[in-house]
Amino acid sequence: MNIPKTDKPRVVIIGGGFGGIQLARGLAKTPVQVVLFDRNNYHTFQPLLYQVSTAGLEPDSIAFPLRKVFKKQPNMFFRWGNVERVVPEKNLIETSIGDLEYDYLVFASGSTTNFFGMKSVADNAMPMKSVSEALNLRSTVLQAFEQATLTDDAKERQELMTFVVVGGGPTGVETAGALSELKKHVLQHDFPELDLRLMRIYLLEATPRLLNGMSDVAGEKAVAFLQEMGVNVLLGAAVKDFDGATIRLQDGSAIASKTLIWAAGVVGEMPEGIDKAAIVRGNRINVDAYNRVQGHKNIFAIGDVASMPGTDERYPNGHPMVAPVAMQQGQLLARNLPKILAGQDLEPFRYFDKGSMATVGRNKAVVDIHKVRFQGWLAWVAWLGLHLLMLVGFRNKLVVMINWVWNYFSYDRGTRLIVRPYIKEERNKDVKAA
């Protein structure tokens, strides 16, 4: 794989997400060689993926070339490849582009969609954790409308024009809201032949409330906003089965729909080779307060794939799987690694929770900053501003801002192209290739 052997220890990082980037950047001045693996050549800003799915943003605006992140960091090597297996006895990883030895190994491999073991759902629903999946979803929604113009069978047309989002977290809430705006401002004009009153959007959540993890008032306000926008919010509604045309719920009821958008949860994702005993709830790797993997001195895990149960009274089952935790763990490990090399005492992890927010639509968002809670226009502006700030790269900030300003004043969505038609049979291949 053509990575030079130096006398400096080699730190291999698996994954260029929020945690991996912070760690790699933080090691710029540490006397180590850093090798970062990712199966994409870009970093994905996942909080805005739902806007790619709903034709609001181009994928290029919410992704950032990884090589560009590190272009002024001489101790850094990026490799575009998939890490398939870890062999801790040999301090070795096996990847799609060859084997590599490491001195220190960091799992920053994130999470993947959790279908809770339901095969029919995994086969037929649309996940949205990656850029390709978001583009597939965009194609699916637009293709469903094109198909609806072709049929004179009222039942089929209704199935095509019904969209069911599962999962009442931020992604589900944001996607359902964005679909409702797409209906009102875009599809209505694009498809004058269709009676848009037929278009139905459902949001299903298995627990009794939306936005678990935020305050009650945020959850209730999200329901109110969504209902105002015409979304059918069903709480306590758990999906049992989906055959591609009918969604069956555990209470025996059913919804006829061709499109099930799955945002119901995630599980840790990692290469093979980690001792099963170290894997805890949610397929996450058990780490100590220094992100060290149980039983290993030179293997670490940060972000979604890591779980640190019992170290913080606020999070007895481990921290939430969100970007700020990953970023803070990456930053901490970048400070701790030089201490390990120097034989000094390490600093334990303590999550600084800045609060959470979710947006539903134009002028409609909810924000919790500890005891300070607000909703509506101000929350929406705060949401926009924070997400612009967090985007990597000035060009991306600029292009996203212009798109948002444009969408706001024109009530339009610019990017509704079916660039590559989505063919269900090819999904798994796409997902793998991506």
Next chain:
Amino acid sequence: MNIPKTDKPRVVIIGGGFGGIQLARGLAKTPVQVVLFDRNNYHTFQPLLYQVSTAGLEPDSIAFPLRKVFKKQPNMFFRWGNVERVVPEKNLIETSIGDLEYDYLVFASGSTTNFFGMKSVADNAMPMKSVSEALNLRSTVLQAFEQATLTDDAKERQELMTFVVVGGGPTGVETAGALSELKKHVLQHDFPELDLRLMRIYLLEATPRLLNGMSDVAGEKAVAFLQEMGVNVLLGAAVKDFDGATIRLQDGSAIASKTLIWAAGVVGEMPEGIDKAAIVRGNRINVDAYNRVQGHKNIFAIGDVASMPGTDERYPNGHPMVAPVAMQQGQLLARNLPKILAGQDLEPFRYFDKGSMATVGRNKAVVDIHKVRFQGWLAWVAWLGLHLLMLVGFRNKLVVMINWVWNYFSYDRGTRLIVRPYIKEERNKDVKAA
């Protein structure tokens, strides 16, 4: 296909390119029903495709949703589908979404890449006539560099870092120039591990000059600009064969390269069913001065797919296959169709040539406006301005302008993501699906 039958004549247009759009728009107030077919749900602004291939622009900025073009035109139906065969005896077309009868039929189906019957080239070279092809090319270039980092075989690395563009028309010249800028401003920084002096860019043209169809001074200046930028321009160099690693020329010489970009020519593209006798040079349909297909009263062809030899002393073999001809023929047919319905005399086509231009790189372009010819910075500004004006949609103009301003001042290219890795074996499927 669910298109209502009315008492108005039905005009079916095959293709939403420059000609098809002008015609369909021009018929807004004519008492006809218009049905436009395209295999994409968007119009592609082909003159800027090369910037998508070379990571300068997002595909969404140079394409425009077709339904949006016609959203205020009640006599208009868009259908996303592929027209497979025409049955003139029955006034019927067979498409991927069913059959449809027409009263008037217009071929506006454009052109496709001409490999001049060389199977090995068709199998292994990269064409760039569509958005998917441009994205495939972008992936190929970036993947070649990722692969070059992995090998310690000097010969393989050189093959991976050699890019050969074939065809000295505007597309070939523009692509070779853009690759040279990508090398200088982007790849150099992204791949510090590689010796970028190894990267070689060739532009091959079979005739003795570049930019045939423009003035001699434009052609000579283009060569000078490209050489200044480090492109190896080979004139009188005709490709014979390409096996995926070696390009063989007709003079017996060879270039070792994994990437052959084919911009050497186009041929008319159309569904089956047109009488072979009506097909002339370049696989174009022979039409009279009113764009009527020889032997048919109610079938027309406009743009690249149409040829009007012998009607204009300036173009004895038919008009050039360029956007302005297609647009003017679409506009004319929109004026002539009402005359046909009213039994009035028709207006013959007379091409108004406004001139031509091509860009090579930053501050480097060539412009011919009849006897007025200029090159360099002013020509480049004129090129930018004209292409911004021609882009469909204000949002697209805005986003493209911002990208250009950004690229100009930052010397950067923002959109270098490998969104879906390009796998050669799947190319033909991609191209078909797209």
